[in-house]
Amino acid sequence: MTLLARILRFLFWLLVLSWSVRLLSRLFGSLPQNTAARQAGRNSAGNAQTSSVARRLVRDPVCGMHVDETLSIPMREGDEILHFCSIACRDAYVVGSKKFAAHG
C-alpha cells in the first residue's frame, strides 16, 4: 500500500519536473534563437547595402577615367569633392587651376 503510494508520488513529481523543464527550455530557448535569426537577417541586408554603395564609380575630371570611389584620390574643391584616378591627375588639376587663377 505505501509502496504503491510512493510510486504514484514519484511518477507525479517526475511528470511535473519534466513538464516544468520543457516549459523553461521553451521559454529561455526561444529567445536567443529569435534574436540570432533577426541579427543574421539584419547583417545580410546591411552587407547588400554596403556592397552596392562601395561599387559607386566617380569620374576623374582630368583624364575622364571612371574610378571606384573607394580607390579614387579625393580632393575638396569648394562645396564638392573631386575624385582622381591617381596623384598625377590630382596634381595636374591643381597646377591647371592655379594657372587659370594666375591668368584669369
Ligand SMILES: [Zn+2]
Ligand atoms: Zn586620371
